[in-house]
Amino acid sequence: MNNAKDNYEIAINDLVYKPGQNLMEIINLKTFGKLNQFIDTIKAQVGRYIKNHKLRQILEFPVLFLGAKPSNTPAFYNFMNYADFGLGTWHPKGGMYMVVEAIKKLSADLGVKIIYDTAADSINIKNKKVVSVSSKGIDHECDILLSGADYHHTETLLPAAYRQYSESYWQSRTFAPSALLFYIGFDKKIENVSHHTLFFDTDFELHARAIYDTKTYPENPLFYASFPSKTDTDAAPAGKEAGIFLIPLAPGLKEDNDEIRKKYYSIIIDRLEKATGQTIRDNVIFHDSFSVNDFISQYNSYKGNAYGLANTLLQTHILKPQLKSSKVKNMYFTGQLTVPGPGVPPSLISGKIVSELIIKKNQSS
Numbered sequence: 001m002n003n004a005k006d007n008y009e010i011a012i013n014d015l016v017y018k019p020g021q022n023l024m025e026i027i028n029l030k031t032f033g034k035l036n037q038f039i040d041t042i043k044a045q046v047g048r049y050i051k052n053h054k055l056r057q058i059l060e061f062p063v064l065f066l067g068a069k070p071s072n073t074p075a076f077y078n079f080m081n082y083a084d085f086g087l088g089t090w091h092p093k094g095g096m097y098m099v100v101e102a103i104k105k106l107s108a109d110l111g112v113k114i115i116y117d118t119a120a121d122s123i124n125i126k127n128k129k130v131v132s133v134s135s136k137g138i139d140h141e142c143d144i145l146l147s148g149a150d151y152h153h154t155e156t157l158l159p160a161a162y163r164q165y166s167e168s169y170w171q172s173r174t175f176a177p178s179a180l181l182f183y184i185g186f187d188k189k190i191e192n193v194s195h196h197t198l199f200f201d202t203d204f205e206l207h208a209r210a211i212y213d214t215k216t217y218p219e220n221p222l223f224y225a226s227f228p229s230k231t232d233t234d235a236a237p238a239g240k241e242a243g244i245f246l247i248p249l250a251p252g253l254k255e256d257n258d259e260i261r262k263k264y265y266s267i268i269i270d271r272l273e274k275a276t277g278q279t280i281r282d283n284v285i286f287h288d289s290f291s292v293n294d295f296i297s298q299y300n301s302y303k304g305n306a307y308g309l310a311n312t313l314l315q316t317h318i319l320k321p322q323l324k325s326s327k328v329k330n331m332y333f334t335g336q337l338t339v340p341g342p343g344v345p346p347s348l349i350s351g352k353i354v355s356e357l358i359i360k361k362n363q364s365s
Helices: 002-015 042-049 053-066 075-086 097-109 151-156 167-172 204-212 258-276 292-299 344-364
Strands: 122-126 129-135 138-141 145-147 178-186 196-199 223-226 241-249 284-290 331-333
Touching (some): 002 075, 042 053, 053 075, 053 204, 178 258, 178 292, 196 258, 223 258, 241 258
Antiparallel strands (some): 122 129, 178 284, 223 241
């Protein structure tokens, strides 16, 4: 954990706030001294310290969302364990959507006009500059275009000559997992669970293999469960419980239908009852799901991924899609497919980094 803390501080102070424009941004005495941890793996490092099988699984699990198995993930990424166990997991009162509401309020205070329910149909270029974005027959003129939508999708809205990355490029990328999520309301409090609960009652290696090797649905999945109403009274009415369940899946799965979702819903309920020693199936008053097809239809997410590009060495820093277009003078990108990477905090940080790039560019011109 001390090593993980050291790596976390290097990541935060020396890596994540860099725009990924040249390699010298991240080469210094601190990072140079950690080169061995980019050769070593999480699995090997954990194995040297921890002998208990279950503890090993807990320390290896967080990197599952980075896009590779622990046996293929550089040991440097153990900083995720410090973030989990050292800093703890934080929850905004009222739920994650409160972050969205806060950004919306700040935008209004700054005079930002938000246009809803308006999908972009095309990005229009003149003299290598974006002049407008077309939507529903209306051209919205702009001086600068910053896209926080899926990077691949945004580039498909451009004329082909102005796309930086080809379809073969995206096909060759290694993506982090997609997910099958269930949102469930219970008419009673659920016992023997915490706000954040991990279910490790099946084989971790088999689930990881299904995501990264065979790219199939896992037979007996591990899953994460969040019961926000355990600590947040706004999450459910008194005496009731809200549950959110997440199963990591391989991105690009061709099948996603009601039959598959019903199967995994039943697996989760059965496992929850068995692990917590209570009956709950008849106490479900609401449930909904969200998976690969929804990530695609609602977010234009490439291959239905939920966590962006995998954090492999060949997809790190300058090897990620760039924040600024190399072909369109006034076009920028932000979000989980560029630096610093996937997840809510990195995506928000990405917005901060690109805003500084835009300000710097405007000041110099």
